[in-house]
Amino acid sequence: MLKYLLKRILEMIPTLIGITLISFTIIHLAPGKPTDILADFNPKMTPEARERLEKYYGLDKPVIVQYGMWLKRIVRLDFGESFSSDRRPVMQKIWDKKQPLIDRRLFVTFMINVISMIVILLISIPIGITSATHRNSLYDKIMTTTVFVGFAMPSFWLALLLMMFFGIYLGWLPISGLKSMNYKTLSFAGQVFDRVSHLVLPVFIASFGSLAGDSRYMRSSMLEVIRQDYITVARAKGLPERIVIYRHALRNALLPLITLIGLSIPGLIGGSVILESIFGIPGMGQLLFMSVMTRDYPMIMCILTIGAILTLLGNLLADIGYMLADPRIRAQQ
């Protein structure tokens, strides 16, 4: 098991290099130089100063050499300084040690994604199981239709509709940010409530995209399993249906879902750009959007890299989950 894990982690390195190389090349082959932006902001910039700057960032060298330089720096976790006017180190912007953990950008995005993942599992698994066990019932048909519409629903539109209904019409939920203006004056319980109420809509929207697919997947995987002989045997020996489904069938039916979850992580992380920009959440997605607009090269590369690392770690976790759920795979290792 340990050996397998180690192998998987080592395998992540070439993948990560591949991903960052692709991103790096695309960004640096795009027309315009990073120093253009710096020059635009600073009218006093002379051509000589600019040349010096280009040398400093290695922009006069071929892309592959630049990539090598960048790689050498990030191994030491040095992502460089942001090109934006505040000139802060990139790492500090996504992980500001002066702020409480819960307000650091990376943590905000990470937290929303993890909570969404849990919500997805808590909702889609039971729906999938019950649709499969009550196949072709009215409940199953309603769920099938809902899932089909859910597939086609643009999540940002749903976000707007929910903001209008719960935020403006009913006035129950805040529609923007992570905390209220008067957050500091609230009691501890009030602060917790304030944060939770700010998270309800974003988490719902983030999970929504995968809910439809995953519950559908769970349903078909469950249907496949309960058709098998060992389930008939379990029923024949008189086990109650509840045990047959939840003890015998579920474990096998969960396996394909774990793969699917691993595959849906990039979508979840990528979706944080839209989510955070709709709800005005100060996370990585919002930062990426701002950085892309201002061509903040070091910042963009940092976020793309961290996004890729998070995805790979998510996949690794999915694999571990797979191993824990399936003794056959454990035996192979």
Next chain:
Amino acid sequence: MNRHSLTAIIWKRFLKNRLAVAGGIVVAALVLLAVFAPFIAPYSPNDIDRRHILEPPGSRHLLGTDDLGRDVLSRMIWGARISLAVGFVAVGIATCIGIVFGAFAGYYGGWADRIITRFIDIMLTIPTFFLILTVIAFIGSSIWNIMVVIGLTSWMGVARLVRAEFLTLKERDYVLAARALGAGNMRIIFRHIMINSMAPVLVSSVLGIAGAVLLESSLSFLGIGVQPPTPTWGNILTLGKDNIEIAWWLSVFPGLAILITVLGYNLLGEGVRDSIDPRLWDTERK
């Protein structure tokens, strides 16, 4: 079974599936709307009318007006053009790339296969939306760039599909026969195997259009898609977000259009899949 009767069976099965037909009608209607937009739209999509800004839906403007007094219905009808064009071209690009990669990996196996599958895996682990956002912001958000970038980042599914098809089809006797007759690799790949793996590719393309439409509208919504004043469903929704407290119609209708369109492509795709899958031809089999 001759070719005609096979087509007839597929067609008959398709027509029996009411949801699939509904999907087909939605797609057909969308094509008509897009093609005849100048004749159907009641107003010109960019006519600014400062006396009637943010007017709710009513008899003069069926779906209301936006913050510049432009007719929302007309803008949505013109927006169908963008949606349709981006959907088809992006998926066309993705399908071509996917077919080439998938065919080479599946047909040649060995190193080619290993490199291509690895590349596919990497592309699948990248949060592609990050990449799309970055690239579009850097190269500019013209409609062509958007089509190409969406196409370049969504070919992986087709490639996997085609690869799997090639892995099984290349062992068939007709391939052997073609080779015995002296056909070269390229001829076997493109003239013999490809033709036989087209059906599932077609289905995944139709479903892919739905994904591309959603992607385009989210890019437009973020403000990095096709730029105003060109009307797109996504950029009307952006106005909806900006005026969320006073103009619900700017949010509700364009979103509904996206939902119905995507639903249409999905129903059509699934319908085609069901009608060309011989395993589901219970009645014909007997």
